[in-house]
Amino acid sequence: MWPEPRALAAILGMALATYATRAGGVWLLGRTRPSRLLTVWLNQLPGAILVVLVAPAVLAAGFAGVIAGACTALVAARTRNIALALVAGVVALWVMRRIG
């Protein structure tokens, strides 16, 4: 079950590069006491990244994606229940695709 050497080198290189990015964020900040500006910026990061993670997927699904995204956000804001919001989004997209 071993890949040939060139493929193994590629996979190991990809694995190391990926792990470096996973550990790097904590490692870089681990030895410094963050300034006020850095703290404020770090607090802003999660929301901004969630938005960029989701924006392309919603737009790629077109009008159906925008409607499904709105349904998900609405149910999430009303119920604070992730599972329910998930079902609402998936069902909305499925329905939009059936009728679209």
Next chain:
Amino acid sequence: MRACLPVAVSVFAYGAVYGALARAAGLTLAEALWSSALVFAGSAQFAALGLWTTPLPVVALILTTLVINLRHLLLGAAIRDRFAGWSPRATYGALFFLVDENWALTTATSAGGGFLAGSGLVLYVAWVGATLTGALVGGALPDPTRFGLDFAFPAVIIALATSLWRGRSTLLPWAVAAISACLVARWLPGGWPILLGGLAGSTVGAWREVARDVA
């Protein structure tokens, strides 16, 4: 932990697609499995399939992976306080399991590093098991878009983002993030839109918050 189950199902669906496409792209079963087990990064692995030619462009594969995954630097930075009191060994072990999905679940709640590692392990098992399934079953798999399952991960992210919404002050940084990500995506591939969009949005948000302090 319950919240991570629907996400694990969506990860499994995509892992199975990865396994099937990997075989179609000419990877052996071993190569597909080792990729999922060691790299454990969906978007980078999918991108690598497009580069998997003979002879194998090893440097291009590694650099592409690095660029796509640079966003992890931001993810790690944003949750570093969840590892307060952890030994370096435990922290850097847990970080192997950092992916978009469990990071999103962790950052939007008060969950600690233990949740990140535990849910990451669940997703890891799903991803590797799905790769095996997809590689063996291949073309017989149903298309996840048929059931709207491709929307499972975006839907969870939207639900989590909703909980981070702080009223009108959130609008500008989020709009800047989304618009700049979409603009960057027109010229640069892979991880750049997420990295640059995330940096732009958070910087605008931080700048406004600090400006308000001073005023």
